[in-house]
Amino acid sequence: MKYEWKNQDEYKIQSDQSSQEKCLIEILTIEEFRQQYPDIFRRTFVSNSFNHIRFCKADWLKKAVTGTFAIPPKEDPSQTKICFGYCLMEDKIIFIDDSNYVKSILDEMQSYQLVDISSASLCLFEFMEYLLKDDMIFLQKYEERLTQLEEKLLKGESDDFDFQILSSRKDLSALSAYYEQLSDMGETLQQSAAERREERDRLLFGLYADKAGRLYSTVQMLKEYSMQLREMHQAQVDMRQNEIMKFLTIVTTIFMPLSLIAGWYGMNFINMPELSFPYGYIIICLICLLIIVIEIWIFRIKKWFK
Structure with a gap:
């Protein structure tokens, strides 16, 4: 028809x-x-x-x-x-x-x-x-969407970040392939116009291939932006994990000498003089408290609490 x-x-x-x-x-x-x-x-x-x-x-x-x-x-x-x-x-x-x-x-x-x-x-x-008449505006709005995602990431509001960034990367991959294919189409049509000696058509399809190529470059930039956001999120996750490991390390280090003392005097040998000493328990408690104070003082000097 x-x-x-x-x-x-x-x-x-x-x-x-x-x-x-x-x-x-x-x-x-x-x-x-x-x-x-x-x-x-x-x-x-x-x-x-x-x-x-x-x-x-x-x-x-x-x-x-x-x-x-x-x-x-x-x-x-x-x-x-x-x-x-x-x-x-x-x-x-x-x-x-x-x-x-x-x-x-x-x-x-x-x-x-x-x-x-x-x-x-x-x-x-x-x-x-x-x-392609509104595609550049569409990509600009997509960039704004990624910017909003970055702001949420910096504020710590990233509960569903992995899902959002994965969805964005899938969309950008589809758009990247689309614009690259349109650029190739424009070049093929440009060659066809040149073969027919249609100078105006050759010029127009050449301009179209360039336009699709620019859109492809914009999408590639957005893909790199999304990759940077993913790396930023992973860095935040690593920092949180490092903070947790740091806290556990400090707790373990503080109680390690105390565990040694508890294990040492838990042997209950008959000839251990501290067992029959009337002030032995108080002395051991003071020694443990002194060890904790010294460890905390060393940690503060090493700036482990920051």
């Missing part, structure tokens, strides 16, 4: 009417595409469903550029991706989609007055550009 491009916020599917100033846009199901373009279908898809699609790609064929999109949802990038395909020909662009996602994107694009769909390659460029 052909998609009619209008200048208002609505679309209409038509069968045989086209415009001379607009490229031909078709939206087919994967089964319709398989029946109409069997040769291209075999080069792009391995089954009659989108379940096998895991990444974005562009395959440069003899008379067309085909590929797939696997878009992670902004709400939860690590969840199931939105998948569909496309086929760029000289006179038209075909989207292969079993859902209404492509239609909804094209409908939203119609509200933008400066969208150029005078050629199939420009239509694909505008479509790909629209997919």
